[in-house]
Every structure is written in C-alpha cells, then in structure tokens.
Amino acid sequence: MPDHGASLSQTHLSRTPLSQTHQVPQTVEPRNPGTALDMDWVLRARANRSAIERRAATLPGRRSVKKDFQAAWLARAVSCIDLTTLAGDDTRGRVARLCAKARQPVRADLLDALGLPHLTTGAVCVYHDMIAPAVAALHGSGIPVAAVSTGFPAGLSPFHLRVAEIGDSVAAGAAEIDIVISRRHVLTGDWQALYDEMRAFREACGPAHVKAILATGELGTLQNVARASLVCMMAGADFIKTSTGKESVNATLPVTLVMLRAIREYHDATGFRVGYKPAGGISKAKDALLYLALIKDELGDRWLRPDLFRFGASSLLGDIERQLEHHVTGAYSASWRHAMS
Numbered sequence: 281m282p283d284h285g286a287s288l289s290q291t292h293l294s295r296t297p298l299s300q301t302h303q304v305p306q307t308v309e310p311r312n313p314g315t316a317l318d319m320d321w322v323l324r325a326r327a328n329r330s331a332i333e334r335r336a337a338t339l340p341g342r343r344s345v346k347k348d349f350q351a352a353w354l355a356r357a358v359s360c361i362d363l364t365t366l367a368g369d370d371t372r373g374r375v376a377r378l379c380a381k382a383r384q385p386v387r388a389d390l391l392d393a394l395g396l397p398h399l400t401t402g403a404v405c406v407y408h409d410m411i412a413p414a415v416a417a418l419h420g421s422g423i424p425v426a427a428v429s430t431g432f433p434a435g436l437s438p439f440h441l442r443v444a445e446i447g448d449s450v451a452a453g454a455a456e457i458d459i460v461i462s463r464r465h466v467l468t469g470d471w472q473a474l475y476d477e478m479r480a481f482r483e484a485c486g487p488a489h490v491k492a493i494l495a496t497g498e499l500g501t502l503q504n505v506a507r508a509s510l511v512c513m514m515a516g517a518d519f520i521k522t523s524t525g526k527e528s529v530n531a532t533l534p535v536t537l538v539m540l541r542a543i544r545e546y547h548d549a550t551g552f553r554v555g556y557k558p559a560g561g562i563s564k565a566k567d568a569l570l571y572l573a574l575i576k577d578e579l580g581d582r583w584l585r586p587d588l589f590r591f592g593a594s595s596l597l598g599d600i601e602r603q604l605e606h607h608v609t610g611a612y613s614a615s616w617r618h619a620m621s
C-alpha cells in the first residue's frame with residue numbers, strides 16, 4: 281500500500297545506506313496481459329483539474345530531502361533514467377558515447393566517495409537506425425536498448441508501416457519499444473480504435489516490453505489523459521509514458537498525478553503493475569526528486585525501481601552528477617565537465 285503522507289526523510293529509501301540504493305531486487309513482475317476494453321470503466325474516469333493542479337503545486341513545499349538522503353534518492357533516479365538521444369544528427373559515435381555514459385553514469389571517484397560500487401542507467405533510448413550501434417556498445421552490460429517507434433513522434437505514417445517498424449526494431453535488438461498512440465483516436469473519443477491500435481502494437485512487440493507514449497500535451501484535457509491511460513493498459517501496455525519530448529508541453533506533475541492514479545486503479549482492479557515514464561523537459565535533479573516523491577506517495581516503494589519507473593531524459597543525468605559532486609566535494613562543477621551532460 282502506498283504510505284501517503286510519509287515524509288521523505290522517514291522513508292525506507294532514505295534510511296537505506298547509500299551503498300545499497302542501486303541494488304534492485306530481482307523480482308520478476310508478471311507482464312500486464314491487458315483486459316477486454318471496458319467502456320463503462322473508461323467513461324467513468326474523470327479528472328478534477330483544479331484539485332489536481334493544487335496538489336501538484338503544493339508538492340515542492342511539502343517534500344524535500346537533504347544530504348545523504350538526497351544523494352541516495354539521486355542515485356536511484358540515475359538507475360531509472362532512459363538515457364536518450366533522439367536527434368536528426370545522431371551518429372554511431374554519439375550513440376557509442378551515450379552508451380559509455382549509461383555504463384558509467386557517475387564518475388568513479390564520486391561513486392567511490394558515495395560507497396556505490398556499481399551504477400548504470402535503466403536503458404538507452406534511440407531511433408531505429410541507432411539500435412545496432414547501441415546494442416553493440418552495451419554488449420555485456422545488461423542495459424537494455426529502447427527504440428522509439430510507430431512513426432515517432434507524430435505517429436501518422438501508414439498503420440502497416442508502424443506495425444512493421446516495431447518488428448524491425450525488435451529484430452535489430454531493441455528490448456523495449458516506445459510507441460506513439462494516434463492522438464486523433466483520443467480527441468474524437470474513439471476508444472475502440474485506440475484499444476485495437478495498442479493491441480496490435482503490443483502483439484508486434486512480442487517479448488519486447490512496450491511503452492505507450494500518450495503525448496499528453498496534445499490530448500486536450502486531463503480527463504482524456506486518464507481515459508487514454510486506462511485504454512492503453514487494458515490493451516496490454518507495460519508502461520505508460522507522457523510524451524515524446526517533441527510536443528510543446530511535455531511531462532508535468534499534474535499529468536503525472538492523473539497517470540499514476542490510473543495505474544493505481546488498474547492495479548487495484550486487475551492485480552497487474554504497469555510502469556510509468558515521464559519524458560520530455562526533465563533536466564534538473566530537484567525536479568527528478570519531485571517525481572520520485574509523487575510516485576512514492578501515490579504508488580509506493582515498489583514502483584521506485586527501473587522495472588516500473590523510468591525518466592525519459594537527455595540532459596537530466598548531467599545535473600544529477602553535478603549535485604552528487606557537490607555532495608561529495610562541497611563544490612559545484614561546470615556542466616561541461618560531465619560527459620554527455
């Protein structure tokens with residue numbers, strides 16, 4: 281059960297010695313198989329925008345962690361990052377450097393000082409053409425490659441090509457596929473079409489885990505976010521993800537609250553845990569701490585692990601590393617001193 285109201289300084293994670301924060305228990309979460317589309321349930325979903333925004337706005341004042349506790353939480357955040365590059369000018373060289381950073385996200389001397397023997401990011405996230413170099417660069421590390429797919433970011437290419445793209449990316453070695461949904465199905469309330477699309481994407485993924493990108497900044501209302509979250513989970517999504525990072529509004533705390541509550545409701549009803557990935561515009565360590573606090577409040581500790589939580593972020597790691605360096609040395613370094621920051 282989530283421990284609503286517990287202060288972070290009293291949490292299990294905060295009391296955990298730094299040397300243990302990166303150790304993820306080897307629990308194997310059963311995959312969400314999905315359910316039939318339950319239209320009554322979907323249409324019952326509501327979102328009270330003003331209450332949600334009020335709750336999100338008060339979070340920074342109510343939640344703070346300091347010193348060793350903060351370093352422990354930041355180390356946990358690192359282990360949950362999908363270290364991302366999604367740029368038109370990506371090259372094999374850039375991806376290889378990113379993968380080296382995923383293997384060693386925090387400088388060895390800082391890890392030593394923090395008593396952390398080993399830490400990696402949750403995954404590396406790239407476009408299809410960069411899967412092979414990423415798989416090669418991560419060989420032996422156990423770090424999965426995630427690929428964005430289905431005509432990312434708009435998702436407006438022909439349906440058969442979107443499905444085929446998933447198969448190609450799985451064949452190329454992607455263990456996780458970040459699909460984009462058709463926003464028009466949400467905006468027109470065609471929940472059956474969204475469900476069928478998501479089912480087909482999930483099937484095309486086979487053993488690869490599928491993250492459903494809702495592009496929440498383009499869905500119009502929080503109620504639509506709640507309903508789209510439920511439909512994607514009913515259709516078998518392993519994760520629901522806020523954004524591509526390319527919309528004008530990406531991850532926010534109010535949207536996160538809505539999606540976390542949908543995940544909780546789905547778990548209560550089916551027993552299956554679906555993961556959550558906020559993505560786009562999360563670049564500061566202090567923001568990462570807010571997301572972790574909200575997840576702890578709403579879903580509990582079990583979701584604070586990389587198998588159920590990821591940050592989709594291209595530049596968050598650099599700021600976290602700076603904060604950890606400050607924790608160890610008492611001084612801030614320039615961001616350019618941290619590779620791929």
Ligand SMILES: O=C[C@H](O)COP(=O)(O)O
Binds near residue numbers: 364524561
């Ligand atoms: O899914 C990941 C996002 O595209 C990353 O967005 P960002 O570059 O704003 O961190």
